[in-house]
Amino acid sequence: MRILTVDDDPMFRDLLSLTLHELAHENVTSANSGEQALEYVARAGQPFDCFLLDIQMPGMSGVELCRAIRKLEAYRQTPIIMITSMSGKSFVDAAFKAGATDYLTKPLDKLEIRARLGMAARLNAELHRNATLTAQASANARAPVVRVDFEAPTNIPGVPNCIEYLALENYLLTLGYGRQIGLAAFAVHVENAASIYSQADPEEFLDMLKDVASVIADELKTEQPMIAYAGEGNFVALVSRLAEHDTKDLETSINVALMDFESFYAAGGLPAPVVTVGELVRSSMVALGKQVTILDKAIALSVSPQSRKSKVWRFVS
Amino acid sequence: MTAAAVQKKETFPPSVISSQLETQLTQLRGRFLATVVERILMFEAKIRDLEADSNSAAALQEISNLAHKITGVAATFGFPKIGALAADVEHKIGEGRASGISAQESWRDTSPILEKLLDEMEAILDV
Numbered sequence A: 001m002r003i004l005t006v007d008d009d010p011m012f013r014d015l016l017s018l019t020l021h022e023l024a025h026e027n028v029t030s031a032n033s034g035e036q037a038l039e040y041v042a043r044a045g046q047p048f049d050c051f052l053l054d055i056q057m058p059g060m061s062g063v064e065l066c067r068a069i070r071k072l073e074a075y076r077q078t079p080i081i082m083i084t085s086m087s088g089k090s091f092v093d094a095a096f097k098a099g100a101t102d103y104l105t106k107p108l109d110k111l112e113i114r115a116r117l118g119m120a121a122r123l124n125a126e127l128h129r130n131a132t133l134t135a136q137a138s139a140n141a142r143a144p145v146v147r148v149d150f151e152a153p154t155n156i157p158g159v160p161n162c163i164e165y166l167a168l169e170n171y172l173l174t175l176g177y178g179r180q181i182g183l184a185a186f187a188v189h190v191e192n193a194a195s196i197y198s199q200a201d202p203e204e205f206l207d208m209l210k211d212v213a214s215v216i217a218d219e220l221k222t223e224q225p226m227i228a229y230a231g232e233g234n235f236v237a238l239v240s241r242l243a244e245h246d247t248k249d250l251e252t253s254i255n256v257a258l259m260d261f262e263s264f265y266a267a268g269g270l271p272a273p274v275v276t277v278g279e280l281v282r283s284s285m286v287a288l289g290k291q292v293t294i295l296d297k298a299i300a301l302s303v304s305p306q307s308r309k310s311k312v313w314r315f316v317s
Numbered sequence B: 001m002t003a004a005a006v007q008k009k010e011t012f013p014p015s016v017i018s019s020q021l022e023t024q025l026t027q028l029r030g031r032f033l034a035t036v037v038e039r040i041l042m043f044e045a046k047i048r049d050l051e052a053d054s055n056s057a058a059a060l061q062e063i064s065n066l067a068h069k070i071t072g073v074a075a076t077f078g079f080p081k082i083g084a085l086a087a088d089v090e091h092k093i094g095e096g097r098a099s100g101i102s103a104q105e106s107w108r109d110t111s112p113i114l115e116k117l118l119d120e121m122e123a124i125l126d127v
Helices: A010-022 A034-043 A062-070 A089-097 A110-139 A165-180 A193-199 A202-219 A247-259 A262-267 A293-302 A305-316 B003-007 B014-051 B056-073 B080-099 B103-126
Strands: A003-006 A028-031 A050-054 A080-084 A102-105 A183-190 A226-231 A234-240 A275-277
Touching: A003 A010, A003 A034, A010 A028, A010 A110, A010 B014, A010 B056, A028 A034, A034 A062, A050 A062, A050 A110, A062 A080, A062 A089, A080 A110, A089 A102, A089 A165, A089 A226, A102 A110, A102 A165, A165 A183, A165 A226, A165 A234, A165 A293, A183 A193, A183 A202, A183 A247, A183 A293, A193 A202, A202 A226, A202 A234, A202 A247, A234 A293, A247 A275, B014 B056, B014 B103, B056 B080, B056 B103, B080 B103
Parallel strands: A003 A028, A003 A050, A050 A080, A080 A102
Antiparallel strands: A183 A234, A183 A275, A226 A234
16 A cells, blocks of 8 residues: 655654554655645655545644545545544544544554554555446446445545545544534435436436435535435434434425426436435434444434335345 | 665565564654653743743644644653653643633643643653
């Protein structure tokens, strides 16, 4: 993996490089500032596979750098791991909203770095596999081909606060149970996602997901929630625990907003998306220490009995 | 050994690699210890600024930046208490900034922790 580390402290940079060396990561480049990092990125013949960014740096902060990297087409999904001694929720929130994939706190813990880089390597392998398949498919087609796996979480670029599902899971894990208690999750399930998927080409399906994500973000814009697409027509949103949401009202608002797109879908011979919104799930409702299950539980609650039934039919038939 | 040779450590047997890393870590630890006196003096200069109420906000920020650098490496070099106290200093200043209190108020909250940090840093010089 080609790794770019960014930290203004030379001693920490050397220590990090040494630790990565020890973990058998040989291809490591170190930058001393956000500005230098962007120069390295611009000059890189072969793109970097992973970034390790310090948050607190003079000049461009790690969060600003993360945002700048994410704006580059080649780095939309590349793992970005933030490293900092600051674990305040506002820093964690800012990092994930800027597009960070994961988060580590100083001092360095070799086992933790190994685990996080292992995750980054797996994510990279998946990205490379998808890129290869897309390139092969594109070679046989006139237009560039987009690949979307119905079951898999999908990154939806260009929607405010919509982050990767893996990043949302990592965000919860980073917060831990104590700070997670301030959050609630709910899911938005696109009831006819499977039907649209079967009728649309991948690009149209991705556009549909983008429409739904934009409407969710717009309906909740005063909250600035974190949203992610988990696959199988399921979006999850993290909001403040204190937020008063009538999820039935929200469901109506989202569906009404989506009706505005109906004519565009009809022109393409596709049904417009219809959603159900699940109940709010708060941390106390799920088992202590199993942070990620707040998302699973939210998704389970958003799937209507009818959808669940049809899922079972599909499964057993 | 040149830096280039160290970069190609994969060509060496594991025992040699491990010994090289150990040497590099020891060198880094030496560099850290060599900066302790300088950092104590830098902290003290900023404390004087704060006590004179001269450019307090900038002085407090500088203390936070210095503490940040120590937090990142001290524990790895075998000084976990120094690392933890430096993190507390950084955290306390960040907390003050977030709550909107003045630099002088924030300094009053931070000062006892920084004193402990300086005591610990001075103690490792005595060893």
